[in-house]
Amino acid sequence: MDTDIQAIKDWLREHRISEVECLVPDMTGNARGKFIPANQFLGLGHPKLPESIMIQTVTGEYCDDHWDFVEPTDADMILKPDLSTLRVVPWAREPTAQIIHDCYKPSGELHPLSSRSVLRNILKLYEKEGLKPVVAPEVEFYLVAKNTDPDYELMPPKGRSGRRESARLSYSIDAVAEFEDFVEDMYDYADEQQLQVDTLIHENGAAQMEINFLHGDALKLADQVFVFKRTVREAAHKYGMYATFMAKPMQREPGSAMHIHQSVVRADTGENIFADKDGNFTEAFLAYIGGLQRYTPELISLYAPNVNSYRRLAPDIAAPINLNWGMDNRTTAFRVPHDKPEATRVENRFPGADANPYLAIAATLASGYLGMKLGLKATEPHQGTANEDEVEVARTLEEGLRQLHDTPELQDMFGELFLRAYAAVKLDEFEEFNQVISSWEREHLLLQV
Template sequence: MEDDKQIIRNWIKEHQISEVEVLVPDLTGNARGKFIPAHQFLNDTYPKLPESILVQTVTGEYSDEHWDFVEPTDTDMLLKPDVSTLRVVPWAREPTAQLIHDCYTMDGKLHPLASRTILRKVLDAYAALGLKPVIAPEVEFYLVSRNTDADIELIPPIGRSGRRESARLSYSIDAVSEFEDFVEDMYEYADAQQLQVDTLIHENGAAQMEINFRHGDPMSLADQVFVFKRTVRETAFKHDMYATFMAKPMKIEPGSAMHIHQSLIDIKTGRNVFADENGKFTDTLLSYIAGLQRYTPELISLYAPNVNSYRRLAPDIAAPINLNWGFDNRTTAFRVPHSEPTATRVENRFPGADANPYLAIAASLASGLLGMQKQLQPSEPHSGTANEDDVEVARTLEEGLRNLRMTPELCDLFGDLFLRAYTAVKLDEFEEFNQVISSWEREHLLLQV
C-alpha cells in the first residue's frame, strides 16, 4: 500500500493536480464521494464516508429496513484508493484527478455492501479455480434534447443539419456525423482517461449510439464503464444536450442495453477454455451457458435494476424475453458469435444500459461459474427467431426480486446481507413508483371504469 501511495503522490505532482475526486460506485452504479484538495488528500489518513450511502434508493431515500444492513449509528467506512483507476478529469476547470476507492469496514474488511466488493468476490472464486474471466461490454445510450420538465416526453436533439432524426438509421455513418462535435469531444475525453473504447456505431433508435470496449479484465472494464457514463453525460452537457442510459427512455424507440461478452482463460496455459485446440466448443462453454440459463431468472434484477428496465424486456422489442441461446443469433439471450477459437465467447444480452456494471458483470460471471461447477447442460441451440417464443423472465422489478435469495450458492457468493439490502432498496423504489398515477390511467380509466 505504501508503494501505491507513492505512485499517487508522484502522479499528482507530475500532473500538477489541485483537487481529487474520491469516488465510490453506489448501488445504482453512480458516483458518490467527496472533493478533497490535493495537498490534503496526500496525507497519510484514508478518506471516510458514511456506509449508509451504499443502501440509498435511486431517489436518495432509505428503505424501512435500512438499519438492518448498516450500523444504527451510521458509522463511517474507510476508503482505500485503487491506484489503477487514477485518471484526470478532462472536463474540470482546474487540474483535477479522479480515483475510485474500495470500501472497507472500520475493522479492515472489504465492505459487504459495496459493488466492487461483490465483483471482487466472484473474481476471487474464479482465481481459486485457476481461471481468469475476460469480458468486453457494449454500452448503448441516447442523446436527447435538454429536458427540464419530467412531464414532457424526450425527443432527439437537433443535429448539425438543423433537423431531428425520425427514421431507423442503424449503422449510419451520416447519422453519427450529425453529432460530430459531440463524438470528437467524447473520444478526446475517453483518451485522456485511458478508457479502452473501440468502435462507435449508430444504433437502431433515433440518436442512439453504441460504444464497444476492448476485451480485458472485468474489474477494469467495470471501472471504465462507470467512468464512461459520467464522461458521456458531461460531453453531452457541453453540447447543450442530455445523454441518457435509461433502459427505455422513449415509447417509440428501442431500449438501450449493456451486452457483456465473456470468455475464460486458463491462468497456467493462457488458453481460452471455451474452445479446444481444434476450435471445437468445449463442455466448459456449454455448462457456462447452462449456468446463464439457470440463474438468470433469479439474478434478472441485477441486469434490470430499475422500474423502467422492464419496459425494454418486452415482446417485439430488440431485447431478450426468454432463456434461449444460439450461434450468432441476436434474437437469443445468450449468443455465441462466430470467431476464431482463441476468441470463443458468449454474449449475455440481458443487461440494460442502466445496470450497475459491477453487479451486472458479477451476476453474469457468477451464473457461468455455478453452471460449470454443477456441470449443467444447456438447452439445444435456438435456430429460429427467439423473441417469438414465450416470455420466461420477469416483467416487473417486484417480480424480478422475488427469487433473488432463493438459491443458497448465490447467497454464499454474493453474501446474504448484500442480497437482502439490494432487495429492500429496490422494493422501496418499486413501491414509490407504484404511487404515481400515469397519464394512461387518467386517459382510459378516469371516466370509463
C-alpha cells in the same frame, strides 16, 4: 499499499493536480464520494464515508428497514484508493484527478454492501480455480434534447443540420456525423482517461449510439464503464444535450442495452477454456451457458435494476425475453458469435444500459461459474426467432426481486446481507413508483370503469 500511495503522490505532483475526486460506485453504479484538495489527499489518512450511502434509493431516500443493513450509529467506511483507476478529469476547470476507492469496514474486510466488493469476491472464486474471466461490454445510450420538465416526453436533439432524427438509421455514418463535435470530444475525453473504447456505431433508435470496449479484465472493464457514463454525460452537457442510459427512455424507440461478451482463460497460459484447438465447444463452455440459463431468472434484477428496465424486456422488441442461446442469433438471450477458437465467447444480452456494471458483470460471471462447478447442461442451441417463444423472465422489478433469495449458492457468492439490502432498496423504489398515477390510467380508466 505504501508503494501505491507514493506512486499516487508522484502522479499528482507530475500532473500538477489541485483537487482529487474520491469516487465510490453506489448501488445504482453512480459516483459518490468527496472532493479533497490535492495537498491534503493521502496526507490526512484514508478518506471515510458513512456506510448508509450504500443503501440509498435512486431518489436519495432510505428504505424503511435500512437500519437492518448498517449500524444504527451509521458508522464510517474506510476508503482505499485503487492506483490502477487514477485518471485526470478532462472536463474540469482546474487540474483535477479522479480515483476509484474500495470500501472497507474498520475491521479490515471489504465492505459487503459495496458493488465493487461483490465483483471482487466473484473474481476471487475464479482465481482460486486458476481461471480469469475476460469481458467486453457494449454500451448503448441516447442523446436527447434538454428536458427540465419530467411531465414532457423526451425527444432527439437537433444535429448540425438543425433537424431531429426521425428515421431508423442503424450503422449510419452520416447520422453520427450530425453530432461530430460531441463525438470528437467524447473520444478525446476517453483517451485522456485511458478508456479502452473500440468502435462507435449509430444504433437503431433516433440519436441512439453504441460504444464497444476492447476485451479485458472484468474489474477494469467495470471501472471503465463506470467512468464512461460520467464522461458521456459531461460531453453531452457541453453541447446543450443530455446523454441518458435509461433502458427505455422513449416509448416509440428501442431500448438501450449493455451487452457483455465473456470468455474464461487459464490464468497461467491465457488459453481459452471454451473451445479446443479445432474450434469445438468444450464441456466447460456448455456448462457455463447452462449456468446463465439456470440463474438468470433469479439475478434478472441485477441486469434490469429499475422500474423502467422492464419496458425494454418486452416481446416483439430486440431484447431477450427467454433463456435461449444460439449461434450468432441476436434474438436469443445468450449469443455465441462465429469466431476463431481462441476468441470463443458468449454474449449476455440481458443487461440494460442502466445496470450497475459491477453488479451486471458479477451476476453473469457468477452464473457461468456455478454452471461449470455444478456441471450444468445447456439446452440445444435455438434455431429461428427466439423472441417469438414464451416469456421466461420477470416482467416487473417487483417480480424479479422476489426471486433474488431463492438459491443458497447465490447467497454465498454475493453475500446474504448485500442481496437483502439490494432487494429492500429496489422494492422501496418500486413502491414509490407504484404510487404514481399515469396519464394512461387517467385517459382510459377515468370515465370507463
